[in-house]
Amino acid sequence: MSHRATSRWLLLCSLFGAVAAWGQVPTRRFALFVGNNEGGADTQALLYAKDDAKRLHDVFTRLGGVRGEDTLLLLDEPALRLEAALAELERHAQAARVRGERSALLFYYSGHAKDGALRLGGTTLSLDGLKARLSGPAFDTRVAIFDACRSGTVTRTKGVRRAPAFEVDTGGPALASGLVILTSSASDEDSQESDLIGASYFSYHLATGLLGSADQSGDGKVTLAEAYAYAYERTVASTAESAAGAQHPTFAFDLKGNGDLMLTDVAQRNEGLKLPASAPRGTYFLVDPQGVVVAEVTKVDTERLIALKPGAYTVKRRANDRLRVGTFTIAQGQVLTLDETSLKDAKLSDDPVKGTRLRSTFTRHVSLSATGQYQAVFDRPTAQGGYFPSAPLFGAELTFHNLIAKAVSLGVDGAFGWADGRVSSGLVQAAAYRYSLLSFGVTGLYEFNAERAWIPFVGVRIGYNVMRREFSDLPVPAQSFSVMSPGLVAGLKWRFARNFGLLARGRLHYLLYNVDETKSLGYAELGLLFQYEFRE
Amino acid sequence: MNAMNRTFAVLALSLASACGGSWSNKDLEFLGALPSRTELQSKLPGLSSTSRPLLGTRQDELAVGEASIAYADAKKASGDFNGLLDSLLTVVDTIRQLPPSQRTATSRRWGPYPDSKNPGAEFVLDMTQTDARTYAYVVRVRKAPADFVDILLGNFVATDQLTKGAGQLVLLPAAAKAVIAVSAPLDQLQRIDVGYFTADFPKRVDMVLTFVPGASSGLSGVGYVYRELASGAGAIAYQFRSTNADVSVADVVAVWSPGGAGKAAIEVKQGRYTGAAKAECWNDDFKITYFKEGWAGGTTGGEPGACATIEGL
Known part of the structure; x- marks a missing residue:
């Protein structure tokens, strides 16, 4: 560790040692996690704010000593709901105080902040007002974490520091009380999200650190000082080369007291992956089955425990000329020690995490597709008394990718089809007709592995079909029928170039006929689409 | 509910209300049982009708190679026949273009629909399937709140093929x-009775016109009989009437081949030439090939063998 890093570490320990209340004496912990992708007018929707909140919520409820009934997770909720949640936790803290317990609050926010206010959808919450409330006496200790653009604004008035420049105040009583604020960026910086990791840089590194990566002391506990130092270094490093420039987390404190502030107890659950001291140095990436990097661990000489949920994982270590890749499964209550020799060599080009993913997939963008499909109606042939014939259709689709959330898309489509046929009914024998069909629809889709070349997708669709038939040898007028038709969609997309894709798709729709009789019919559509994605 | 939610709600309701339509196999059966122009119209080929008189006012002599007067008169009669059919079927065709307003397993109702040509009037067509092959229908009209008045009655018995059968209207x-405006010449008529048989060839359409008492034409009734073969050959029989004292009433039977060549037989029933008869044949160009005036002083031109041979009518 360099002299500068050692100095920063000591300073951090001194600083955060002031909030000893978290962990050393009977303290009831409360936590409020807020995530909101929308910031209202004149803001661009975020993609991962809610995921960030869910990720931190998961970490703290598993490892942070926060009881389930004492934690609240607010996703896409307005400011009023946030204030109500705070009030609810304040009441709980008051009850704890009556019981003689101390109280501590962890407040986490990921979303938009602008013009001195948090932006929660179409509602706002004054940062000064929130800070004043957090500074109040409801809780003995408060830790507030803001992951938002220019969130450093909230720390600018007092005690703000852009680490690693610290001031030290180690005086005060043994039982600390007060407020610590961490922000993801300085007051003049954007907080950046990454499509590659599917999160904001700061929250991702903070969460990863809390799983054990930040346990600098190796004692199985991650303190606020360790977590912040880890998140700071990784955030700055991750964003240094970004177009928006380096992002610098900040902190501020207004505390009295002394001691250490433990945020997560990695060893408490006795569940996860242990990197033994004998494991080679380097950065290990732990990837879940969805391809999400749940932890990055920089292994040095000491053993390191990473608290992972039970499940299957891929572990990868990048060497100079190759990758070392393997898989493992964590069972409930199991600490698995990694046997590095069980990992296999792989080409750098086969990196399951870095380099093969297509960036910008999780940005909002539009695609346009030309479609050709065949609609097969689940009905008797019209020549045997059925109502609707099967027919080929040709059309176009416009899809808004990641519109609602990442990998969740909304598409609108239109198609036209036609066929010639004959209808028989009663004494009407094989009357010739020309059939035409106009089909419109709105589809909600979820794309699996949307960052990869092969992308399965499923969804639901509401279609509106306008059908018409004209008779050539019967003296009767043309007939028409229109109907809304709900259905399911599934398919596979092959992105064979950055902006081009081929899709094979199936639809299954319900069709209600109600003229001669009420009859539940349906139809299936099998189609091919040629798609162009408008994205950089 | 914000504006977007309201918009979606309105859109959803609009689309939901736009569901449904006229897509009905059973409607095809009812509609197919109604008479159609193409099935019933006379299809005498060739030139449009002329106003040349058949008999009596002609001053020059008939001559082979001249335009056939008998053909021209048959063409005019065919046009009159079709015109009267149009008057009948316009009512049916107007309703046929509208969707039924009520459906049961054995009936359809169209209307009441407003009559665009008669403000305040509305009409309705009720059609009933009385057995697997038999349909009956009635068109009624009224000016609310008065009761509906029957203006057209019909029935049809189908064969194995719906549009082929026998009907009356x-x-x-x-x-x-009494309810709506009726234009000439219908305003002179008490009723028009039509019977038709389209199940096999020759197809047949009979039409009888009954005039109101004291009609300006002075007539009490006129009849047409039309026949048609699968080949396109056809015949029309009708009664010719004029104010000419020589030939005031004559029975005419005109027969034609698919190509247009034909012949007509005329027999004077009233007038100075009562009992006289005339035969005239024409070719595909509607020029006289043979004629014979069967009265004293009458002339003959051409050879009978020059007349077209038409059988089956």
Whole structure:
């Protein structure tokens, strides 16, 4: 560790040692996690704010000593709901105080902040007002974490520091009380999200650190000082080369007291992956089955425990000329020690995490597709008394990718089809007709592995079909029928170039006929689409 | 509910209300049982009708190679026949273009629909399937709140093929006149009775016109009989009437081949030439090939063998 890093570490320990209340004496912990992708007018929707909140919520409820009934997770909720949640936790803290317990609050926010206010959808919450409330006496200790653009604004008035420049105040009583604020960026910086990791840089590194990566002391506990130092270094490093420039987390404190502030107890659950001291140095990436990097661990000489949920994982270590890749499964209550020799060599080009993913997939963008499909109606042939014939259709689709959330898309489509046929009914024998069909629809889709070349997708669709038939040898007028038709969609997309894709798709729709009789019919559509994605 | 939610709600309701339509196999059966122009119209080929008189006013002599007067008169009669059919079927065709307003397993109702040509009037067509092959229908009209008045009655018995069969319909212009405006020449008619048989060839359409008492034409009734073969050959029989004292009433039977060549037989029933008869044949160009005037002083031209041979009518 360099002299500068050692100095920063000591300073951090001194600083955060002031909030000893978290962990050393009977303290009831409360936590409020807020995530909101929308910031209202004149803001661009975020993609991962809610995921960030869910990720931190998961970490703290598993490892942070926060009881389930004492934690609240607010996703896409307005400011009023946030204030109500705070009030609810304040009441709980008051009850704890009556019981003689101390109280501590962890407040986490990921979303938009602008013009001195948090932006929660179409509602706002004054940062000064929130800070004043957090500074109040409801809780003995408060830790507030803001992951938002220019969130450093909230720390600018007092005690703000852009680490690693610290001031030290180690005086005060043994039982600390007060407020610590961490922000993801300085007051003049954007907080950046990454499509590659599917999160904001700061929250991702903070969460990863809390799983054990930040346990600098190796004692199985991650303190606020360790977590912040880890998140700071990784955030700055991750964003240094970004177009928006380096992002610098900040902190501020207004505390009295002394001691250490433990945020997560990695060893408490006795569940996860242990990197033994004998494991080679380097950065290990732990990837879940969805391809999400749940932890990055920089292994040095000491053993390191990473608290992972039970499940299957891929572990990868990048060497100079190759990758070392393997898989493992964590069972409930199991600490698995990694046997590095069980990992296999792989080409750098086969990196399951870095380099093969297509960036910008999780940005909002539009695609346009030309479609050709065949609609097969689940009905008797019209020549045997059925109502609707099967027919080929040709059309176009416009899809808004990641519109609602990442990998969740909304598409609108239109198609036209036609066929010639004959209808028989009663004494009407094989009357010739020309059939035409106009089909419109709105589809909600979820794309699996949307960052990869092969992308399965499923969804639901509401279609509106306008059908018409004209008779050539019967003296009767043309007939028409229109109907809304709900259905399911599934398919596979092959992105064979950055902006081009081929899709094979199936639809299954319900069709209600109600003229001669009420009859539940349906139809299936099998189609091919040629798609162009408008994205950089 | 914000504006977007309201918009979606309105859109959803609009689309939901736009569901449904006229897509009905059973409607095809009802509609197919109604008479159609193409099935019933006379299809005498060739030139449009002329106003040349058949007999009596002609001053020059008939001559082979000249335009056939008998053909021209048959063409005019065919046009009159079709015109009267149009008067009948216009009512049916107007309704046919509209969707039924009520459906049961054995009936359809169209209307009441407003009559665009008669403000305040509305009409309705009720059609019933009385057995697997038999349909009956009635068109009624009224000016609310008055009761509906029957103006057209019909029935049809189908064969194995729906549009082929035997039917009857009666148009009641006099009844309609009490409710809506009726134009000439229907305003002179008490009723038009039509019977038709289209199940096999020769197809047949009979039409009888009954005039109202004291009609300006001075007539009490006129009849047409039309026949048609699968080949396109056809025949029409009708009664010729004029104010000419020589030939005031004559029975005419005109027969034609698919190509247009034909012949007509005329027999004078009233007038100075009562009992006289005339035969005239024409070719595909509607020029006289043979004629014979069967009265004293009458002339003959051409050879009978020059007349077209038409059988089966």
